[in-house]
Amino acid sequence: MSSLTFDPIRLPETCQALRREARAFLSEEIARGTFDPNNPRRGDSADGREFAKRVAAKGWIGMTWPKKYGGRERSFLERYVLTEEFRVANAPTGVYFTADRQSGPTIIRYGSEKIKADVLPRIVKGEIQFCIGMSEPGSGSDLFAAKTKATKTEGGYLINGTKIWTSNAHKSDYMIGLFRTSAPTKENRRHGLTSFLVPMKTKGITCNQITQMSGQREFNEVVFQDAFIPEDHVLGEIDGAWKQATTELAYERSGPERFLETYYVLTELVRAMGNNPDVRSAEGIGRLVAQLHTLRRMSVSVAGMLEAGKEPVVEASIVKDMGTLWEQALPGNARTLAAFIEQEPGNQMPLKKHLAYATKVAPKLTIQGGTTEVLRGIIARGLGLR
Amino acid sequence: MGESSIVVETAERIFADLCDPQTVNSAKDDTWKEALWKALTENGLTLPWVSEEHGGSGASLADGFELLSAAGRFAVPVPLAETMLAGWLLSQGGIVSPEGAMSVAPVQPKDKITLNADGTLSGRAQNIPFAREAQHFAVLAHGAKGVTIALVAAKDCRREDDENLAGEPADNLVFDKTTPLKTGSAPKDFDQTALMLMGCVARSLQIAGSLQYMLTRSVNYSQERVAFEKKISKFQAVQHNLAKLAGETAAAVAAAGSAAETVATGTPWNDETTFLEAAAAKIRCAEAAGTGSAIAHQVHGAIGFTKEYVLHRFSLRTLGWRDDFGNESYWAVELGNRVARRGADDLWPLVASR
Structure with missing residues (x-):
């Protein structure tokens, strides 16, 4: 028991090439005014439907699905890279994200052939949204x-x-x-x-x-x-239905969206600190980056294990438990570290605005998709305690 | 580092036979120590990172790292990690490793040993683990021609005894015009930071291993101990505490394993990702050491606080290891400064580089 496995998975070069392609695509979208990367209210500013269609044209929705339903049969690690790049850029993925992450895979697994043929290609084209x-x-x-x-x-x-x-x-x-x-x-x-x-x-x-x-x-x-x-x-x-929700939860729970939800606060904190922070600020940033890096390594590891056909259900629950607590605490930690930054009068820093928004979003992060308490129960079961 | 190698299997067998934590904890004297060291030496486990022509067993970096995780899982109370690191450091300078226990100096990032023009060493190195039990030291020194690696006989330097939290030697060494037995130039781009980062990886793996033991021990104890007429493992508050311990353990295992893989695959020491991986591992493992040990003790109650119970062998070593090769605050400041110099928009590319 309690042999927690986190293989040190590295993203293959195909993933890093895809990452460069994703960054180029996102820069173009920002340049054409589709969305504002400095606005964490993803979707508010943006035309998500048109964006979804252009993402679809790249073959990036349902990219891991079978080709016969319009998918590209690419790896789960490639999808991982896109998810993290889009999330960090505050891209308006709301239209297709739910369908891409979980609704589509559920239909592939449990839907009739007729439903699959009807619905999946429309998801892949970025035409339909799921809840x-x-x-x-x-x-x-x-x-x-x-x-x-x-x-x-x-x-x-x-x-x-x-x-x-x-x-x-x-x-x-x-x-x-x-x-x-x-x-x-x-x-x-x-x-x-x-x-x-x-x-x-x-x-x-x-x-x-x-x-x-x-x-x-x-x-x-x-x-x-x-x-x-x-x-x-x-x-x-x-x-x-209760039999159908095991492995899927591992996909749903361990992705980069489970610790990057308030990432923009860290970016703005580093910006506000400048190139020569005092010791207190440097230590604070260093710890946050070490924690973020560790969460990402854990999350990539789970993605790699899923890709290899393993079922790291407990590991995935651990990633969500720790990841959501981290992203939830980030606004508070950033606030503490930013307490002594000189604020120019009349110069409303983006950090302040971002902190306010993240602080208001934070409470839901440990509730949606399985509360901290539920996740700890799953982890405890994995440890053989219940 | 998926399947266990033969090196690790051998090591685990030796640890189980000759340094079972409970047996060592109840031992009346140190006779077990000699048998353990002999077995480790005979199986080539003390110098895995030294080539055969330099007196070692020439195992891979990856195998050696796995060995350190196993040593953490058994809280191995002999200078195994230290001798491994010393042998590795000597090899960087092309120096043949002598027989017997060794340690490495410095282990604090701010301690500096100077190589004088006359070939002697000067300086102070604090809290050298197991210095008292070592016959030789591998020393990284700074001279006019850059970084030099030196082999020093323990009897040739002055020692002030001190100890770590677990009561193991952590002595201060004074080099006062000490003549080394041998010296060799370090390779290009190899400096004290590289030594500290390698030490970080080693201690992170030991901490992660020790946390794995504490998790297993705590889970098992919670299923043995009855209170309020049920096993304490049935209380949700205890379950959630253990789930948190599992999380901290997982973080340590992942961070240490990732850093070890980075070094084992030959990423250069002066690469930004090597720094991120090794420093982040030390920071996160040290944090996990604090949070994790506290939970393990909480689950155990009073018995875990006694000398006769085995938990302290793990908790105190885990906490002590935080201080070697730069503590988490030191590395956090270094990492934070690097991140700040890169600037806000270059943080994500660094994090996502591997």
Whole structure:
């Protein structure tokens, strides 16, 4: 037990060539005014749909997927490089990121051939956006308490109930949602949930936007009233969705987006400190960079292990646990280190603005996609404690 | 460094047989030490980084690094890492390694040893690990012609005894016109920073290994100890503490392993990524040492605080190793200054360079 493995994976030269290509592409996009790299509110300033299509034209959406669905069958490490470069540049990836990371792979694995042929090529072209329908008013971390019902009807299912905290539901074309098709059993409380592909234009679906404390308006309450979903939109086994979410979580949890969410604060901190920082500032920056480097090495390592066909579920949970805590603490750490920087009157430094935004975003980072508490439970299980 | 090499398998067998932590902890005298050292020497494990013609066993850097991780997992209480590093340093100067235990000087980045015009050495090197038990020292000195590596007999320098947190020798050495047995010029681009970075990698691997042991020991203990009528491993607060310990261990393993791989694949010492990897490993492993040891002790309660229980052999060494070859504050300042000189927009390219 407790043999944690983090192979020291190096990115092959093909990845570094791709990195150069990505940087050139992003510079062009910035030059043409698609987005502002100094604005961490990704998507606010930008036309994400048009951007997604140009990313797609490079072959960079669904790039690891089978060629027959429009993918390029490239490696997971190559995707990793693009993800980190786009994230650090504050590029507006919102349109395709969810579909590329998890919805597409779920469909590839569990969708019918007809659904795959219909939906996947459109993701790859950057034409459609996905959201994830998991949480409900009475069910967040406790996924298996979900109550929103899918009732069998002629040719399909009728959905009734409410999903909540659904990011970008109002802009999405599809949701992959978890709905109750049977009651849980005494032996298995996880039984009875089924995964569905839900076209968001379906009659009976209403999205109500919820404003977040950061001012963002990504969240939604999604209400289903007799929304009809055709039978062939079921993804995987009826009542057996709980079996479907193991390895995928490793992909979802260990990516660079799990520690780079507030990276812009570190960049601006270094800028504000200048080339000749005092000892206190230098030490602070040095520690932060050492911690960041270590997280990245861990994350690249997990990506490499996934690419090699291993299932580093515990390692991936560790990366998300530590990565999200680090990116969450970064604004506070930067604030402390910046306390003695001389501020020119009337010269509003970008750091101050970035700090304010990051501080307001920070609380959600250890909640979305599995809370710290849930992750520690998974790690504890991996250690053989439960 | 995936599959264990024969070097590491041999070492682990020797460690398990001759320096089982519990046995060593209960030993009444030091007789185990002699048997252990003899076995390590006979199997060529003390000089893996010295070629056969220079008196060593000519193993790869990667194998030697794995050996150091294993030594960390057993909290090996003899100057193995020190002799390995000394042999490696002597080889940089083309000097044949003598038999017996060695240590290396300096181990503090700011200590400077001078090679005088008359060929003698002057200067002070603080907290040299296992100096008392070493017959020779490999010394990095600065002279008129640049960096020189010197082999010095232990009896030829003055020693002031001191110790580290675990009570192991960490003596101060004074070179007062000391005549070395041999000297050799260091290769181009090899300097004291290179020695410190190599030391950082070694200590990081030992810390990571020791944390792995502490994690396993703490998990096992939590499943043995009953309180409030259940195993303490069943309490969520304890589980979360152990999950945090696993995280710190994972960070140390990843950082140390990554730095070791960087050095083992021959990245030049003056390369920016070598500096980032080795310094970051030392910083992060030292942080993990502090947080991790504290959790291991917390999980163990009072028993972990006793001399008779084995935990202190790991926790105190782990904490002590933070101070060798530059502590985490020193490296953080150095790294922070380098990052600042590169500028904000060149930070990401550095981090993403490998």
